[in-house]
Amino acid sequence: MITNPTTAYRTPPLFWMLIGIGLALAIFSAFDPLAAMVQRWDNSEEYGYGYMIPVITLFLIWQRKDKLEAIPFTGSWLGVGLLLVGVLTIVVGQMSAINTVAQYGFVIAVIGAVYAVMGWTAFKVVVVPLLLLFLMVPLPSFVFNNLSSQLQLISSQIGVAVIRLFGISVHLEGNVIDLGTYQLQVVEACSGLRYLFPLIALSIIASYFYQAAVWKRVVVILSSMPITVLMNSFRIGVIGVLVEHYGIEQAEGFLHDFEGWIVFMACVLLLVVEIWLLSRFGKDRQPFREVFGMELPAPTPEGAPIVTRVVPRHAFVMIAFLAVGASGAVVIGGRPEQIPERLEFVSFPASFGEWRGRNDTLDSIVLDALNLDDYILADYRNADGKAVNFYVAYYGSQRSGASAHSPRSCLPGGGWRIESSTQVALDNGLQVNRFIIRMGENRQLVYYWFKQRDRIITSEFAVKWYLLWDALARNRTDGALVRLTTVLQPGENAEAGDARLRALAHEIAEPLSQYVPD
Numbered sequence: 435m436i437t438n439p440t441t442a443y444r445t446p447p448l449f450w451m452l453i454g455i456g457l458a459l460a461i462f463s464a465f466d467p468l469a470a471m472v473q474r475w476d477n478s479e480e481y482g483y484g485y486m487i488p489v490i491t492l493f494l495i496w497q498r499k500d501k502l503e504a505i506p507f508t509g510s511w512l513g514v515g516l517l518l519v520g521v522l523t524i525v526v527g528q529m530s531a532i533n534t535v536a537q538y539g540f541v542i543a544v545i546g547a548v549y550a551v552m553g554w555t556a557f558k559v560v561v562v563p564l565l566l567l568f569l570m571v572p573l574p575s576f577v578f579n580n581l582s583s584q585l586q587l588i589s590s591q592i593g594v595a596v597i598r599l600f601g602i603s604v605h606l607e608g609n610v611i612d613l614g615t616y617q618l619q620v621v622e623a624c625s626g627l628r629y630l631f632p633l634i635a636l637s638i639i640a641s642y643f644y645q646a647a648v649w650k651r652v653v654v655i656l657s658s659m660p661i662t663v664l665m666n667s668f669r670i671g672v673i674g675v676l677v678e679h680y681g682i683e684q685a686e687g688f689l690h691d692f693e694g695w696i697v698f699m700a701c702v703l704l705l706v707v708e709i710w711l712l713s714r715f716g717k718d719r720q721p722f723r724e725v726f727g728m729e730l731p732a733p734t735p736e737g738a739p740i741v742t743r744v745v746p747r748h749a750f751v752m753i754a755f756l757a758v759g760a761s762g763a764v765v766i767g768g769r770p771e772q773i774p775e776r777l778e779f780v781s782f783p784a785s786f787g788e789w790r791g792r793n794d795t796l797d798s799i800v801l802d803a804l805n806l807d808d809y810i811l812a813d814y815r816n817a818d819g820k821a822v823n824f825y826v827a828y829y830g831s832q833r834s835g836a837s838a839h840s841p842r843s844c845l846p847g848g849g850w851r852i853e854s855s856t857q858v859a860l861d862n863g864l865q866v867n868r869f870i871i872r873m874g875e876n877r878q879l880v881y882y883w884f885k886q887r888d889r890i891i892t893s894e895f896a897v898k899w900y901l902l903w904d905a906l907a908r909n910r911t912d913g914a915l916v917r918l919t920t921v922l923q924p925g926e927n928a929e930a931g932d933a934r935l936r937a938l939a940h941e942i943a944e945p946l947s948q949y950v951p952d
Contacts, residue, residue, distance in 0.1 A: 442503050442738040449507075452749045453551070459756035460543050463763045464524045467536035474572045479628040483635055487570035490639060494563035500731040505556040509746025513549025513557065517752055520546050521759040528763055530905030537571045543756070550748045562642055569635045574898075575837060584843070585630070589667045596671025602678050611670075613678050629698050630662040637705060645720070650712045654705070661704050669697045772909045773830045774951040779810035782949060786941035788817040791824070804839060807831075810949075814938055821920065822938045828914040828950055832901055838915030840894045841882050845871055850878070857892055858932075860939055867892050870928060877922040879931035881939065886913035888952035914950040 461468060475484040495502075520543025527536025545564045549557045572578070594606045597613075605612040637658040641651035673693065713720055784791045791814040796804070808828040815821045827838045845852060850871040858868045858881075869880040884891040887904055891897050897913070905911050918935045922928060 440735060440738045441741055442734045443506055443741050443743050444503075445507075445743050446745065449551070449743065449745050449749065452745065452753060456547050456749075456752055456756050457544075459753070459760045460524075460540060460547070463521070463543075463756065463759040464528070464536045464540040465763070467524075467527060467533040468540060470533045471537050471570070471572060475570075478572070480631045481570075481572050483632045484570040484572075487566055487635070491563045491566050494566070494642070495560045497729075497731055498559050498563075500734070501559050502556055503734065505559070506553075506741075507551060507556055507743050507746060508553035509551060509748030510549055510553045510557070511748065513546055513551070513553075514748055514751050514755070515546070517543055517546030517550050518755055520544070521755050524759055525762045526902075526906065530902050530911075532902060532905060534571065534574045535902070538568070541567045541571060543759075547752050547756070550752045551746060553746070566635075566638065566642075569638065585663065585666075588663055589670055592664065592667030593670030593674060596668055597674040597678075599671075600675050602675065604674065611674055613674060615678075628694070629666060629701055630659060632698070633658045633662050633701050633705070636702065640705065640709065644709060646712065647716060650716070653712065654709060657708055658701075658705065661701050661708075665697050665701050665704070669693055770909075771831055771911065773912060774910070776828075776951050777948045779808050779826065779828070779949055782810050782812075783945055784812075786814070786938070789814040789822075789938060789941060791815075806838075808949075816934065816937070820934055822934050823917075823919040824938065824942065825917045825919070826914050826946070826950065828912075830912050832911040832913060837897075837901075838884065838913070840915070841867075841869065841880060841917060842894065845869070845880075853877075860936055862940060862943055864890055864939065864943065865892055866890075866939070868932075870922075875924070878919055879922055879928055879935060880917065880919045881935045882915065882917040884913060885916055885946070885950045912951070916946070916950075 471484070475481050520539050520541070523539025523542055524536050525539075527533065527539050544567065545561075548560065548564060552560075573581070590606055590611060594604050594611055597604045597611070602613070634655070637655045641654045644651055644654060784793075791812045794811045794813065796809065796811060804827060806827045807830045810824065810826050812824050813821050814824055829837060842852075842855075850873050853870040853872050854868075856868045857865060859865050864883070866881045866883045869882075871878050871880060884894075884897050886897055886900055887908070887910055889900060891900065901911055901913070918939060920931045920934050922931050
């Protein structure tokens with residue numbers, strides 16, 4: 435509580451020393467996950483803005499320096515509790531070696547530490563800038579992959595509509611735009627995420643400065659996604675038109691990258707125009723030049739009495755908790771992951787009873803995207819010549835974020851529409867997901883499940899939960915996706931396809947355990 439508005443509080447060197455020690459301990463506790471986060475900023479254009487977030491947070495806190503110097507720091511035990519939650523989250527993330535968990539734990543610990551030493555009155559002045567730190571943490575891989583595949587599909591569909599506006603004949607099959615002479619594949623890099631994440635961050639920062647009603651700020655933030663999708667789709671459409679008239683070079687090299695930069699700047703311009711339009715409506719109408727409150731902190735009032743802050747005891751408790759977290763990081767760092775011995779799929783049987791198999795391979799670009807450790811892709815035919823495609827993607831460790839891409843998100847990206855989605859129990863008690871998928875007149879029946887350690891799982895979210903649990907309890911994160919697919923011929927009922935998939939699933943169940951261990 436501000437007891438004297440004219441009083442100016444000064445922070446003693448001991449306080450800054452404790453803050454420095456606490457920050458160093460927090461970084462040490464989560465050093466490997468934070469290093470992985472920085473590496474992601476370097477290697478992924480979607481997260482390249484991450485370097486700016488801590489700088490922006492510090493600037494926004496400094497901008498409120500005049501308000502902070504009028505408030506004594508009383509400390510808060512609720513802040514200490516939040517700090518403890520952050521430290522425990524870091525420990526859980528380190529024990530499971532799931533980087534995203536530890537990264538979020540680090541941000542929670544930093545916010546909790548600030549709350550603990552400042553107390554609520556001062557903390558609420560800087561809470562929004564501190565919450566921006568969550569923007570620097572990359573999304574979990576399974577969320578990123580699902581979002582990317584959906585945006586690829588949407589961008590492809592709208593991009594094709596743009597191409598058709600120019601009178602060009604074009605066919606879309608999944609994420610492949612077929613212009614006849616050329617085919618353009620809307621890959622993950624063209625999903626729009628490289629624009630979406632920076633634009634979301636920019637819209638949140640803009641809404642922080644935007645001096646307007648809350649609903650207007652919310653609109654600015656929510657609009658960043660449709661702006662990105664529409665502009666990225668327009669870019670894809672324009673590339674298609676250019677390729678049609680001037681050749682495939684228009685979709686490659688410098689021009690392709692330059693078009694991406696132009697699109698992002700156009701997204702920013704649209705965001706500014708939106709704020710300008712919003713500033714002209716409602717009871718809080720004001721000139722555009724006045725809508726952003728980016729004033730610098732006011733100087734300390736002349737003649738104001740200077741009072742040295744008392745360092746709250748909560749700061750020393752903060753250091754103690756962070757020291758325990760750092761000690762735990764040292765202990766956990768020497769805990770190697772248990773990766774079980776197994777047979778490699780190169781030796782997987784080529785025949786089962788009446789079934790005869792022929793192996794196939796994945797393209798290198800697909801292998802790079804999947805980042806798997808071993809796989810099998812084979813077509814097995816029965817005595818009637820009916821084929822079932824058998825695919826297993828195995829991961830010896832899923833700690834770094836590499837994990838099987840779920841057919842639920844990958845199939846739409848390949849142009850397949852899911853007609854029905856159910857779960858069925860096989861004769862051996864195995865519970866699997868069952869899809870009927872369609873592309874034009876073509877139909878396929880798909881069974882898939884996740885073999886994760888000694889569990890058979892059908893839910894993608896349950897996979898992530900047990901991944902964390904087994905990493906903590908068993909120090910294992912190995913697992914695989916298993917998928918069986920068969921073509922349903924014109925006029926063929928789904929029951930015939932079910933019979934084929936059930937028959938092969940029964941044959942592979944026992945030998946598969948040697949390649950995907952319990």
